[in-house]
Amino acid sequence: EIVLTQSPGTLSLSPGERASLFCRASQTISSSYLAWYQQKPGQAPRLLIYGASNRATDIPDRFSGSGSGPDFTLTISRVEPEDFAVYYCQQYGSSPYTFGQGTKLEIK
């Protein structure tokens, strides 16, 4: 099973600042099968990025993904008030699909 480790656990920022969230896999994975999700309280996860760097439908361009091998990054260029949430990375290239433990983006 591929273990995904996200850092930091919590990120405290002010609106307008840049956010960088990290995801490290326990073994090399194909970037084609790395996704990022946003989850707000009481809601289902929402797909932001698939294939490590491709924005999903209707996702603003302030969200971008990068990385390869074991290390991946989700960047929010300028954090908006609606972006404060928990973010998860997921690998879906090999069974079982696995998620990181999440990074909480909170208002500073």
Next chain:
Amino acid sequence: QVQLQQSGPGLVKPSQTLSLTCAISGDSVSSNSVAWNWFRQSPSRGLEWLGRTYYRSKWYNDYAVSVKSRITINPDTSKNQFSLQLNSVTPEDTAVYYCAREHSDRLRDYGMDVWGQGTTVTVSS
């Protein structure tokens, strides 16, 4: 627009069977470019993939080892939906359960792009 609507009981007794259904609109359960997944989320286990069903000339299933002996995911082509059954539940199965679509084509896999609304299931007597 693809939508998934979950239904099923929110309370299940220990040792009984948890049963949930995910009704699909805007897509077909038999499409050969999708897989239909079940996940759950709890404070102790985080987001956990349980399994999936998909059609590629015939039906396939793929289950997480942690629940493999207790889980069944079935498509229902007559109602365009799929279901989750988890047998012999314990309080550790208490979680929010989600269904989700995984869409792919010859070029790429687009991830879990559509999710159900979630069902909170409590296992308690």
